[in-house]
Amino acid sequence: MLRQRAFTRITRTFGRLVGRLSSDLGIDLGTANTLVHVKGRGIMLREPSVVAVNSSTGRVLSVGEDAKRMVGRTPAQIRAVRPLRDGVIADFDTTEAMLHHFIEKVLSRRFWEHPRVVIGVPSGITEVERRAVEEAARRAGAWAALVIDEPMAAAIGAGMPVGEAVGSMVVDIGGGTTEVAVISLGGICTQRSVRVAGEEMDEAITTYVRHEMNLYIGESTAEQVKIDIGSGFPLDEELEMTIRGKDLVSGLPRSVVLTSQQVREAIREPLGIIVELVKETLDETPPELAADVMNRGIMLAGGVSLLRGLDQLISAETDVPVYVAEDPLTSVVMGTARYLDELDGFPMH
Numbered sequence: 001m002l003r004q005r006a007f008t009r010i011t012r013t014f015g016r017l018v019g020r021l022s023s024d025l026g027i028d029l030g031t032a033n034t035l036v037h038v039k040g041r042g043i044m045l046r047e048p049s050v051v052a053v054n055s056s057t058g059r060v061l062s063v064g065e066d067a068k069r070m071v072g073r074t075p076a077q078i079r080a081v082r083p084l085r086d087g088v089i090a091d092f093d094t095t096e097a098m099l100h101h102f103i104e105k106v107l108s109r110r111f112w113e114h115p116r117v118v119i120g121v122p123s124g125i126t127e128v129e130r131r132a133v134e135e136a137a138r139r140a141g142a143w144a145a146l147v148i149d150e151p152m153a154a155a156i157g158a159g160m161p162v163g164e165a166v167g168s169m170v171v172d173i174g175g176g177t178t179e180v181a182v183i184s185l186g187g188i189c190t191q192r193s194v195r196v197a198g199e200e201m202d203e204a205i206t207t208y209v210r211h212e213m214n215l216y217i218g219e220s221t222a223e224q225v226k227i228d229i230g231s232g233f234p235l236d237e238e239l240e241m242t243i244r245g246k247d248l249v250s251g252l253p254r255s256v257v258l259t260s261q262q263v264r265e266a267i268r269e270p271l272g273i274i275v276e277l278v279k280e281t282l283d284e285t286p287p288e289l290a291a292d293v294m295n296r297g298i299m300l301a302g303g304v305s306l307l308r309g310l311d312q313l314i315s316a317e318t319d320v321p322v323y324v325a326e327d328p329l330t331s332v333v334m335g336t337a338r339y340l341d342e343l344d345g346f347p348m349h
């Protein structure tokens with residue numbers, strides 16, 4: 001609380017001066033993807049949170065889209081790594097380098113340009129992890145940095161009435177974490193999180209194909225399968241997809257046909273964990289707020305909310321209406337931008 005109030009005082013004092021010289025940034029620092037919003041210009045960057053590093057020298061070779069294309073295709077001395085795991089910084093130096101690259105890319109920064117930055121982070125991370133994110137942003141060039149819980153950012157970005165005396169429930173499912181929160185009067189009243197999300201679904205698909213079809217596929221293929229034919233609820237017309245991988249017996253390339261029913265079976269366990277998290281959060285919500293949620297429904301945000309039938313699955317399991325945010329991929333980054341833009345208007349917690 002004290003750090004946020006200090007941040008507000010500093011930005012009130014110097015914001016006008018710095019605003020003339022620089023641009024404020026809202027950042028959704030995700031496990032899978034990073035989005036950056038530049039004040040007055042909109043979302044200027046959407047790239048994978050991947051960095052290619054030379055293991056011998058420690059030199060960063062590429063960041064974002066270019067680095068992701070290297071995943072699974074690099075020689076021994078080059079590593080394509082994700083510096084964030086389960087929504088938190090696993091490699092501080094690489095995260096700093098990635099942030100520095102993205103900030104420079106969106107601003108084409110001149111030597112004097114140091115933006116104010118608000119970064120969306122999982123609500124379940126520790127205070128030490130929060131400070132690590134802020135420090136990484138400052139070392140990457142921000143003159144002031146603050147973090148905001150992703151569920152709150154998603155709710156703000158999706159236009160939910162977070163400042164009103166009414167309960168609003170948001171489920172934010174990203175690459176590394178699933179966040180469930182009930183928000184009222186500008187604060188999170190009840191929240192739960194679990195480090196199970198899109199990446200665990202990709203791993204589940206990889207494991208299923210390996211065990212059931214004796215075929216090894218990479219994470220990029222598994223992610224594409226999830227996007228193209230994945231579902232959380234039976235479809236009116238089931239889908240299928242041909243995938244290629246390495247035969248575990250012969251070691252040679254082989255193709256198989258995968259159906260949406262098989263993918264649904266593969267990701268049943270991570271989906272079950274997410275549904276249980278929603279149920280547990282509802283169970284812990286005060287009765288008045290729970291009644292609001294029953295009337296208003298549950299909003300889904302984050303990339304995994306686009307999984308076919310996920311809203312139907314959660315609604316069937318909870319008996320609560322469920323809907324997907326208008327643009328679930330950008331809800332968090334738009335929320336960080338609005339939070340920074342109207343910092344004085346939101347309660348400090």
